[in-house]
Amino acid sequence: MIKVRIPTPLRTLTEGQGEVDLEGKSIAALIDTLESTYPGMKERLCDEQGALRRFVNIYINEEDIRFHQGLETPVEEGDEVSIIPAIAGG
Amino acid sequence: MAFTEEQLVRYSRHIILSEVGGKGQKKIRQAKVLVVGAGGLGAPISLYLAAAGIGTIGLIDGDAVDLTNLQRQIIHHTADIGRPKVLSAQEKIKDLNPDVEVIPYQKLLDAENAIEIFNDYEYVIDGTDNFPTKFLINDASYFAKKPLIHGGILRFDGQLFTIIPDESACYRCVFPKLPPQGVVPSCQEAGVLGALAGLIGTLQATEVLKLILGVGNPLTNRILTYHALQTLFREIAIKKNPSCPLCGLDPTIKTLEMEVQEVCDFDPLETAHKDH
Numbered sequence: 001m002i003k004v005r006i007p008t009p010l011r012t013l014t015e016g017q018g019e020v021d022l023e024g025k026s027i028a029a030l031i032d033t034l035e036s037t038y039p040g041m042k043e044r045l046c047d048e049q050g051a052l053r054r055f056v057n058i059y060i061n062e063e064d065i066r067f068h069q070g071l072e073t074p075v076e077e078g079d080e081v082s083i084i085p086a087i088a089g090g
Numbered sequence: 091m092a093f094t095e096e097q098l099v100r101y102s103r104h105i106i107l108s109e110v111g112g113k114g115q116k117k118i119r120q121a122k123v124l125v126v127g128a129g130g131l132g133a134p135i136s137l138y139l140a141a142a143g144i145g146t147i148g149l150i151d152g153d154a155v156d157l158t159n160l161q162r163q164i165i166h167h168t169a170d171i172g173r174p175k176v177l178s179a180q181e182k183i184k185d186l187n188p189d190v191e192v193i194p195y196q197k198l199l200d201a202e203n204a205i206e207i208f209n210d211y212e213y214v215i216d217g218t219d220n221f222p223t224k225f226l227i228n229d230a231s232y233f234a235k236k237p238l239i240h241g242g243i244l245r246f247d248g249q250l251f252t253i254i255p256d257e258s259a260c261y262r263c264v265f266p267k268l269p270p271q272g273v274v275p276s277c278q279e280a281g282v283l284g285a286l287a288g289l290i291g292t293l294q295a296t297e298v299l300k301l302i303l304g305v306g307n308p309l310t311n312r313i314l315t316y317h318a319l320q321t322l323f324r325e326i327a328i329k330k331n332p333s334c335p336l337c338g339l340d341p342t343i344k345t346l347e348m349e350v351q352e353v354c355d356f357d358p359l360e361t362a363h364k365d366h
Contacts, residue, residue, distance in 0.1 A: 008245045009274050018320070044273070055269040062326045084313065084326060086265040087242040087249060089277035090131040090219040090287075 002075050004030060005082040013038040027058055028071040030081060045083070046071075057084045097189065101143055109305045115143065119189070121302045124148040124211040124236075126199055126227055128175040130277070130287030131217030131241050131294065133165035138295040140183040140190045144302075147183065148211055150195035151175045162284030199223055201348045204230035213298050215239045217291065219277060221268045226348050228253065228261035232336055233346055237301055239294045239309075244275070246283050246318040248290035251309050251328070252297050256337065258310035263331035263338075271351040286318050 001021040006014050014020060020037075024030035035042035047053055051071075058065045059082045065073045075081065093101070093112070104110045104118070121144050125136050128151035139147055155163075155170040155178050163175075170178040176194035183192050195207060199218075204226060208214060214236050216227045224242070231238035232255045240261055241250040253260045293314070300306045313326045335342045 008247050008280070018317070053269075054267040055265050055273070057264060059326050062324075064326075064328065066331070067329065082324070082326065084249075084315070085274055086221065086224075086261075086269060087244040087247065088219060088221045088224055088274060089242055089244040089280075089282050090127050090129055090217045 001077070002030060003080045004034065005080065007083050007085050008087070009085055010041065010044055010083065013040050013044070024075060026072055026074050027060070027065055027081070030075065031071070055086050058082070059084065097143075100187075100189075104142070110303060114303045114305075117302050117304075118143050118299070119145045121213065122146040122148070122211045123213045123215065123298055123302075124150070124208065125215050125217055126150050126223070127217035127219065128163075128165065128179045129153075129159065129217060129219060130162040130243060130282065130284070131215075131291040132179070133163045134288045134291035135215050135217055135295045136179055136183060137165055137186065138292055139298070140187045140192075142295075142299060143187060143189055145189075146191045146193065146211075148193045148195065148207065149176045149179055150197065150199055150207065151179075152196060152198040162282065162287040164288065199226060199230075201226060201346045204346060205234050208234035208236050211236065213237050213239070213301060215294050215298055216241055217294070221274070222348050222351060225261065225268055226346070229336055229343060229346055231255060232260055237298075239297050241290050241294045243282050243286050243290050244277060245280050246286060247315065248286055248318075249313055249315045250290055250293055250297070251313045252301070254308070254310055258308075259328045259330045260334065260337050262336045262343075263334040264313070264328050266331075266333075266335055268349050268351050283318055286316075289316065289318075 004020050004022055006018055022030050022033045024033050031042055045056055060079050101115045104115050105112055123144050125132050128149050153175050155166045155173050155175055157171055165179045165182045174196050176196050180192040180194050183190055208230050214231050235255045238253040297309050311328055315324045332339050
């Protein structure tokens with residue numbers, strides 16, 4: 001299982017859960033699994049072309065996937081995935 | 091100018107720290123720090139900077155104190171409701187430490203005034219509550235070459251990091267574009283735990299004091315996130331993005347502009363309730 005950390009703005013979709021455990025071989029596969037369990041998640045993370053939205057970052061074990069293979073970056077058992085959006089409050 | 095006897099006593103707990111000493115306390119006294127926003131983050135930032143003996147604190151905010159602010163904006167008191175925030179804050183800072191010079195700007199930061207104001211300071215701290223201003227502060231700090239301490243809070247979570255222009259990742263290296271309106275809620279819409287503002291703002295004040303003193307490791311190239319419900323601090327590595335529209339190899343942002351938030355291309359609330 002891979003632990004995916006859900007940021008505050010997206011928790012409306014996960015019934016308030018801050019962490020979910022999912023199966024998947026890549027970030028793209030995890031996003032598809034997220035979408036099927038929590039509909040609406042994919043369009044919050046990806047644009048119409050399927051690319052990661054530019055105000056959302058995804059990290060595997062604290063490494064930005066943009067500096068790896070983007071959405072195709074593979075994930076392994078025990079990895080922790082964090083979704084970090086910009087937050088504006090002050 | 092030497093410290094007076096009273097100042098030596100006032101700052102004695104700093105001066106006794108070998109990393110600060112009289113020399114460091116002088117650096118603090120000579121420092122000029124601009125705090126953008128006199129709200130949830132700006133309150134603890136400016137109070138701790140004032141207590142520390144920062145020589146000049148610029149405070150910019152166009153709002154007046156509102157009853158809803160008092161749950162977290164501890165520099166403002168009940169009797170201040172209706173008063174301009176910068177004047178309420180200036181008064182508290184002066185009460186706390188008359189050594190500090192406060193320069194209030196009772197207006198909103200915009201693309202026209204930002205660089206001119208930033209040029210009068212050595213460090214900038216972001217305590218604002220909206221994306222267009224957060225991106226404007228990032229861009230203006232880059233153009234004015236001023237180190238910036240970024241911070242943001244929402245509900246029970248906060249994040250912050252330090253940006254040294256041309257040296258470390260900027261806000262746009264991490265988030266190249268503003269989220270469309272409505273995608274990321276504001277504190278007004280989603281709420282925020284008051285004490286969280288105190289924590290993140292105090293961390294921002296700590297980071298600027300470290301830069302002024304030149305001690306420790308700055309919070310650059312990493313985002314510190316705090317999750318109050320889990321009592322969890324996490325750190326995420328970031329790096330300068332060669333395709334950053336501001337500080338990358340082929341920048342597309344060459345002049346300062348306040349970006350307008352696009353209207354959301356989907357309805358987050360409708361999405362949230364689909365199939366439920």
